[in-house]
Amino acid sequence: MPNLELDGLSIKELKNLQTQxxxxxxxxxxxxxxxxxxxxxxxARELGFSLSELTGTALTRQRAGAAPKYANPDQPEQTWSGRGRKPHWFVEALAAGKTAEDLQI
Known part of the structure; x- marks a missing residue:
């Protein structure tokens, strides 16, 4: 595991790291x-089968969700991908004078 020097990071960089x-x-x-x-x-393929043939079930794969693009500066665990409805924290931050770029991860 890399040794991170956290003391030299800005608050924005620390919050970004926390979100990641x-x-x-x-x-x-x-x-x-x-x-x-x-x-x-x-x-299973190496043995000449599909996994669903061996288990007797059909495998379904879910579509991966979009990666977070924006984070709430007050609560970095709250993120938004930029798709769908804007979350309340995003709308409130814009109303308070922040820009979308300010909220980017």
Whole structure:
């Protein structure tokens, strides 16, 4: 694990890092599950089968959600991809004079 020098970072850089860490933690289990599924599918292919043939179930893959593009400066764990309705915190920040660029991750 890299040794991070946090003392030299600005508050914006620290909040960005916090958002990235929160996202990595929240998606960790899903990433591990996808890796395991890919390994099992590859092994089944090597043996001449599909994984659904071996398990008797049809595998469905969910479409991956869009990556967060904006973060709430007051609560960095609140993020928005820029798709769909604007969250209240985003609208309120714009009304308070912030720009979309100010809120970008």
């Amino acid at each position: 860490v929160a996202k990595a933690i929240s998606t960790f289990e899903e990433r591990r599950r996808k890796e395991a599924l890919s390994e099992l599918e590859e092994k």
